[in-house]
Amino acid sequence: MSEKMGEYLRIVRERIPATYMVKIESLVSLKKAIAATNYPEKDHVELNHFTSGNYTWALCLYPEGNKKDDGKDHISLYLKLVEPLDKKVIAVMFNFFIYDQLRDNYLMIQGLKEKRFHVAKTEWGVSRVISLNDFDDASNGFLKDDSCVFGVEIVYAYVNVQPQVAVVHTTTTTTTHLKSYSFKWEIPKFSKLKLPCDYSPEFNINGRSWKLNIYPNGELSSRSIDLYLCLNSTSSTKGNKLFVEAELRMKNQAKLSEGKDRKQTLCRWFLAGGMRWGYSNFIGLENLEDFKLKDKIIIEVNVKEIALVQM
Template sequence: MAIGEPASLTQGALRSTSEAPPAHYILNIQQFSALTKHDVERYESNEFEAGGYKWKLVIHPNGNKTKNAGECLSVYLAITDTASLTPSWEVYATFSIFLLDQNNDTYLKVEDEKTNGRRFHRLRTEWGFDQFISFKAFSDPNNAYLVGDNCVFGAEVFVRKERSKGKTESVSMVKDAVSYKNTWKVSNYSKLNADCVSSHMFSVGDHKWNVQLYPNGKGGIGGYISLKLALAEPQNLPPGTKILAEFTLRMLDQLDTRHYYGKASYWFSASKPEWGWQRFVSHGVFFLTNRGLLLKDVCSIEAEIAIHGESRTVFG
């Protein structure tokens, strides 16, 4: 619980600290005080996509007056772009809302205690937290949530099931997911001439994967190496299947333990079979002779993957 928070804020919400950033959306607000001074009742973020639906973060900078929020910031998740759905559509989703501690590079993570998900439907398109955080804790410099009048929110949304246009989505989550590692040694790196080089296939969670390396960056961005994790055979997935994978890609320092890495969570599917970093590491760092990212023309890349869930759509 954040410093100075009243005990009442623990009701209906689970609060923790997360080192991993939110998987689906980050909202950076500069000059936050301008929202409060101009008495903006609510601020809606741009749309973002998660679980096959579009969402927005909704922030009441002065608290939601209709919900008796008191001296607290109110933050909600709203489903959007529902015009194409039938009047009886329903989406059950679990979600977390994040707030960045800018000193420690960690996040306050607030989750709904209702673990089977909230039901979003035509008459209830928003769920969230009337008392997300008290104004006192939000502005306390010891918490570093508001620094230089700037703050950063985020969101993760996981669709558990849906009922829309005669189809149902079933999500199976893994309680204690096990991580698997695979190491790929790229030999004769200086002789690579392809835009993209793929590792051998390896299996994790009943699916085959590989790592994709772009020596000169994907899309010719130049000056960087792009690195991505990909489903090796996405065309073999049943229609509507999505796999939630938490993964870390590490470029190993073969002289030291100063490995270069990126960590993320992503729903992989046939239409979105890959995810990673366009600017994973710059050429300037990669080719440093006092680093071991490239040693004797060999680059060593480790993929660590844990499957946290799988979603399948049943058409009825």
């Protein structure tokens, strides 16, 4: 299942969180401990610190919701940068988790947009992860014998030093705009694909190797097709940044003249070889028939602009 929540997507997955998990043996006791603290705001707890990507983080839990962030009567979760770096910005993509103790899977709140941590903004999170009614409902499996498990997964984190340099100080930064490019990928016998994902043949744009990555039955959800643009791991950016504006398209092969292609626009930074950007739930499987012809689908990418920023 999935449910969009602004800049986050609610998904159920089986894979364990990769970065940090914490088990709370007694939620009632934790709430009492929070209420007994000397802090003015007795509504949350900063759980044990952990490290990821050479930075120190903390998972902050509001067991009755962060009311200042419209989270009343919900579980609220936040990721906190414990030691912010002076004059530096850390760009982070992360996901939150609650363990379902009945079904042995996880409710994942997947981040859809990169968040920027710095001295003036050390926390980002979700005020309405799940309503307290749903969380307390024993049939949902999140709270069992007053015990619960929360987690966070940091997908990536990288540092920008004085991020305005690339715009302001042209004496130290050079931006080169490279030509556009189009690539078409035909996939015959689409319904016969057996692997969880498939890759297109490699294609070259201005000396760098790219490919498309498709999940015929979704990477996290079994009801959709996921589609990504990948910068091959062999293509180094040499410490520079590639800004890519591209359109991912699935051709509508229905004979009806009003049939429209499925397309999504991508505007992202590629910082190193091996990175990918795209869309989970690019198209639902229930909408696929107009896009197949004799079990063949056609995927196109139109790279409208690549800007190489040399630092």
